[in-house]
Amino acid sequence: MRAHNLALVLHTVANSADPPSRAAVASATGLTRATVSALVDDLIAGGLLTELDPPPRTGAGRPAAGLALTAAGPAGLGLEINVDYLAACVVDLTGTVRQRLTEHADQRPAGPAEALAALGRLGARARLAAEADGLVLAGAALAVPGLVSGDLVRVAPNLGWQNVDAPVLLRGVPELADLPVAVDNEANLAALGELRVAGGNPDFLYVSGEVGIGAGLVIDGELYRGVRGWSGEIGHVTVYPDGRHCRCGARGCLEQYAGQEALAADEPLAAAALGIALAAVVNLLDVPVIVLGGAFVPHFPRLRDGIEAELRRRVLTAGLAPVTLRAASLGADAAVRGAADAVIRGVRDDPAAWLRRT
Numbered sequence: 001m002r003a004h005n006l007a008l009v010l011h012t013v014a015n016s017a018d019p020p021s022r023a024a025v026a027s028a029t030g031l032t033r034a035t036v037s038a039l040v041d042d043l044i045a046g047g048l049l050t051e052l053d054p055p056p057r058t059g060a061g062r063p064a065a066g067l068a069l070t071a072a073g074p075a076g077l078g079l080e081i082n083v084d085y086l087a088a089c090v091v092d093l094t095g096t097v098r099q100r101l102t103e104h105a106d107q108r109p110a111g112p113a114e115a116l117a118a119l120g121r122l123g124a125r126a127r128l129a130a131e132a133d134g135l136v137l138a139g140a141a142l143a144v145p146g147l148v149s150g151d152l153v154r155v156a157p158n159l160g161w162q163n164v165d166a167p168v169l170l171r172g173v174p175e176l177a178d179l180p181v182a183v184d185n186e187a188n189l190a191a192l193g194e195l196r197v198a199g200g201n202p203d204f205l206y207v208s209g210e211v212g213i214g215a216g217l218v219i220d221g222e223l224y225r226g227v228r229g230w231s232g233e234i235g236h237v238t239v240y241p242d243g244r245h246c247r248c249g250a251r252g253c254l255e256q257y258a259g260q261e262a263l264a265a266d267e268p269l270a271a272a273a274l275g276i277a278l279a280a281v282v283n284l285l286d287v288p289v290i291v292l293g294g295a296f297v298p299h300f301p302r303l304r305d306g307i308e309a310e311l312r313r314r315v316l317t318a319g320l321a322p323v324t325l326r327a328a329s330l331g332a333d334a335a336v337r338g339a340a341d342a343v344i345r346g347v348r349d350d351p352a353a354w355l356r357r358t
């Protein structure tokens with residue numbers, strides 16, 4: 001019960017438009033003032049909440065001090081490996097990015113051990129800078145362009161990986177050896193990052209454009225993963241059945257016409273291919289909003305008209321409920337931001353676990 005109430009109080013403060021007083025938290029949660037006061041004291045002692053100075057008195061009575069998430073407590077380390085870059089990001093409990101590092105290099109020749117060791121060293125640099133800023137890392141999350149099962153990267157075709165235990169390799173870097181490390185698909189984490197910062201509609205399809213193309217489906221504010229956690233491989237939806245050979249072994253996959261390399265080469269079929277694939281998703285799942293992220297963001301102005309034309313032509317319900325198409329708010333940072341946010345979300349959802357650590 002205490003663990004539930006700690007999370008309830010923390011979420012109430014986090015989701016309040018203005019810093020609420022202890023009395024306001026008690027009113028919002030239905031808990032007694034004495035219970036809320038004790039829980040708030042524990043959350044302040046654990047570095048999760050801070051009590052702000054009360055505003056100047058403007059009339060009779062003593063103004064109440066407001067509560068807010070602390071920016072000087074636990075933080076999340078986001079890590080991302082993609083075909084042509086590595087990235088690390090530290091986000092504090094308020095959702096503010098405190099560190100952001102990127103290294104651009106082709107990761108395909110390196111192999112899993114070498115690539116993850118390089119990423120671990122980048123993460124160690126971000127951790128050192130964050131700790132110098134007074135933060136304590138609660139954990140790390142890794143975004144990868146592939147199918148993930150538990151901690152295992154089952155296959156990442158554009159990297160040439162199979163059955164890679166990424167956390168073990170990352171923790172081989174001494175500076176990360178003590179951190180819990182979670183692993184997820186980069187499009188899933190990007191979708192969660194977009195959900196956190198963008199607000200608005202809780203139902204959307206996030207499409208991540210890199211060398212490969214992935215998608216994260218958010219329904220009622222929750223990520224849909226599929227039975228085995230492998231949903232979202234939209235890059236391997238067939239758009240031209242007799243088309244180009246793909247790295248996956250099939251022909252005519254979407255990423256051969258609209259992936260990052262195709263966009264850089266000004267592929268004339270990019271917008272049509274995206275429109276065909278996205279229309280199929282909308283017809284199947286009734287998604288009201290499509291968010292294009294990653295490498296699609298800088299190309300969005302030239303892609304938009306062609307995609308929307310295909311959606312109008314191919315979506316059965318286009319005349320009744322047009323699909324909203326927009327560029328991602330986080331741009332190329334969505335996956336690494338989403339990874340860091342996933343760690344912070346874990347602290348917010350279970351503050352009791354964090355308090356036990358401190």
